[in-house]
Amino acid sequence: MTDTLYASTTDTPAGPLTVVAGPDGAVRAAGFTAEVEPLLTLVHPDLRGPVRTRPELGPVSDAVRRYLDGDLAAIDEVPVAQRTGGVFLPHAWQVLRGVKAGEPVTYTGFAELAGRPAAIRAAAAACARNAVALFVPCHRVVRTDGGLGGYRWGLEVKKWLLGHERR
Template sequence: MKSQLPTATATQFIMGQSALGAVMVAMGEGGIAAIMLGDDPEALHHTALDSFPGIHPVHGEMADRTLAAVQACIDTPWAPPDLKLTIQGTSFQQQVWQALRAIPCGTTTTYTELAARIGRPGAVRAVAGACAANRLAVVIPCHRVIRSDGSLSGYRWGVGRKQWLLERERAGMASGR
């Protein structure tokens, strides 16, 4: 059974490009509600409209600063700017996402280890589901979770992006950043 997310509160969105392709950032009064990645800006635009009814594009200095901060998170994940986030999900999802944010940059964990870390060792599939439901790409680093055999598993934004992020993080950490 899929968990239902609370009603979204984003009212504005920004579209742009990043090192990982198209990026859409959805924002509301509480902060950034979603960071979504993809190959097709038009598809991301439609995702924004479908995910957040009544959302509209925003332009200007604040939008430019927000997009630049998100791009910095992608480009330099070892030194991300402090972003104001609106993290929306069930209690379980939020517990998983908090544990994800505690995984050090440049390292990985498994779904099994993550389930144990939150005190729910039998909830491996539910942990994977919470990772898949994450709308905040990169800032909630579900890309740092791998299979028990060490291989990369699915990633909402594409396994190639997951691999790129992990390589970028490891390279940045190895160079002492």
């Protein structure tokens, strides 16, 4: 039986943030878009299901509001559910959750934190394949030269998030 997923969109200064969660409250997808469909394509097929829209997602929506209000650690304990066939990506995503707000790391530093210092491209791929933006904070990874690098939801969103977290 396929789980019913629940989606909610919150207005933020960086644009709409849509979160898709399972019935257990674990975030399965999140991104700076008002559209649910593009988010579902990021979710592993085993974690997909029919989606119902709700005005809010209880503790998840509460954590987003607190984060936006300045409690930058509010998103840290929100459960997430991502899946892939490999070993490195889930590990890298867990490592990303330990990167603190206001303390961005470089792609090289992220690879080192993940235990594979030579795997800079793999670290970048972990950011690119992250389905739960904000909760697994790939926006906190920047280029060695201080440039923003890439971000699925746009560099303006990444710039806003990093600025919000420098407070």
